[in-house]
Amino acid sequence: MDHQKIEAIKNIVSTGSVLTDESDRYSYSFDASFGTYLPDVVIQTKEVEELAELVKYANKEKIPLYPRGQSTSLSGGPLPVKGGIVIDLSVMNNVLVVDEEDLVIVVSPGVLTSEIHKAAEQKGLMYPPDPSSSHVSTIGGNLAENSGGPRGLKYGVTKDYVIGLEVITPEGEIIRTGGRTVKNVTGYDLTKLIVGSEGTLGIITKAILRLIPKPPASETVMVIFNSLVDAGGAISKILSSGILPAKMELMDQASIIAVENYEPSNLPRDAEAIILIELDGHPAAVKDEIDKVAMLCESVGAREVRIPETEKEKAEVWKARKLVSPAIVQIKPTKISEDATVPRSQIPEMCRRLQQIKEKYNLHLVVFGHAGDGNLHPNIIADKSDREEMERVELAVAEIFEAAVELGGTLSGEHGIGTMKAPFMEMELGVVGLDMMKRIKQAWDPNNIMNPGKIFPEKGQKLVLK
Ligand SMILES: Cc1cc2nc3c(=O)[nH]c(=O)nc-3n(C[C@H](O)[C@H](O)[C@H](O)COP(=O)(O)OP(=O)(O)OC[C@H]3O[C@@H](n4cnc5c(N)ncnc54)[C@H](O)[C@@H]3O)c2cc1C
Known part of the structure; x- marks a missing residue:
């Protein structure tokens, strides 16, 4: 970018910062x-105007x-793929x-999601969306990705709790959508259009989120389980029994062994799967x-069936689930984290297909995640x-997407499309x-300046991991 x-x-940006040194900009490059x-430039400001x-x-x-929150995106969302300006919203x-x-x-968009949980709980209330990254990700990023988490099974995801937004449009206008009322059907629902738009339709500068009473x-x-497919069957059985758990998480044998090697947590290494409910x-x-x-x-x-009795024992069980991500990267350094999602009835079939893909391509494919809502997280560990x-x-990633779509599912349940899944959108x-x-993008952003290179595939674009 030229000096002028x-x-x-x-x-x-007179009250904020403009970072131009290469060493500063490097932190915003991944x-x-x-x-x-x-990026050519990084800017930070708390002033919406x-x-x-x-x-x-x-x-x-x-x-x-x-737009960028804390850059924990697993799909390339905030990457400045065409140069230009990164807007660091974590300071807002x-x-x-x-x-x-x-x-x-x-x-404000830069508030960490865990701070929202804490503030609500101090008043006996709950903000249900709980991405596993809640301690390090911003609400702006959660809104732009429509993030979910284990509690999505019973309580839904970010979009189900947003009732109002303040947004800077790609032409620099400040608009307010929705408001503070639970009901609002005035015109098109622009709030829901912005949520999940991955920073391609505007910059979220404020949000009004719904809270609910905390369950007592x-x-x-x-x-x-000795069999992963039986575990998939149990998930379907519970969900069709009239019981709706708040969370239902799956860990396969590879994730169990990885956690036990990383930090022994009293999990059975010889089991093919565990469900945490x-x-x-x-x-x-x-x-x-x-x-x-x-x-x-x-x-x-x-x-x-193990039922932990004390709060400490319960916390240990959930800690083991949180350890999966750091544990599996001990196997090999590169983690390709997918979140293809299928209808609940297809969970056992998706488990079967994932096993076939793992064998066909001879890869470390680890399956864990929010199994109760069909949002399995097949993670490939490679170098x-x-x-x-x-x-x-x-090739394996492409087959995972094909399997999910063929079973009536979707490319992404919560991580978004970004650059990683754009080549598969048409599928x-x-x-x-x-x-x-x-x-819609063209109407909002005629000059294609807002997060270009995301969601929409470029001509002939293929998945290339390097
Ligand atoms: C270990 C780990 C666990 C994770 N677990 C989960 C999980 O359980 N569930 C889940 O859904 N995701 C999960 N994620 C993915 C990630 O944390 C989420 O997508 C999160 O919402 C990103 O927030 P962020 O602040 O890091 O945003 P960034 O990664 O910085 O940005 C994400 C996207 O949002 C846009 N954006 C950011 N702020 C704004 C804004 N104010 N206005 C407009 N656009 C904006 C960016 O342009 C980008 O497209 C996980 C990631 C990691 C690394």
């Missing part, structure tokens, strides 16, 4: 997926803009206000449901310096479906 433009940006792309002025300037000069974290009467929380009791069950609600109902879940799992071949292995990974949406999305 950098000076103009510095004049606009996320938790693949590829390194150096100042940011809107910058967007107007970028739109006039056709400079690409990349000054608003966090709980309104107990309206049952809402108003937040919760219990945990760990169920151990959390039930919440009225204490008497929770107790009754625990017994029913145990019986159902035993009826489909569970080897053992990106081994080109031959990475070619097998690319799920069809030519016309994808074209309708392109037309």
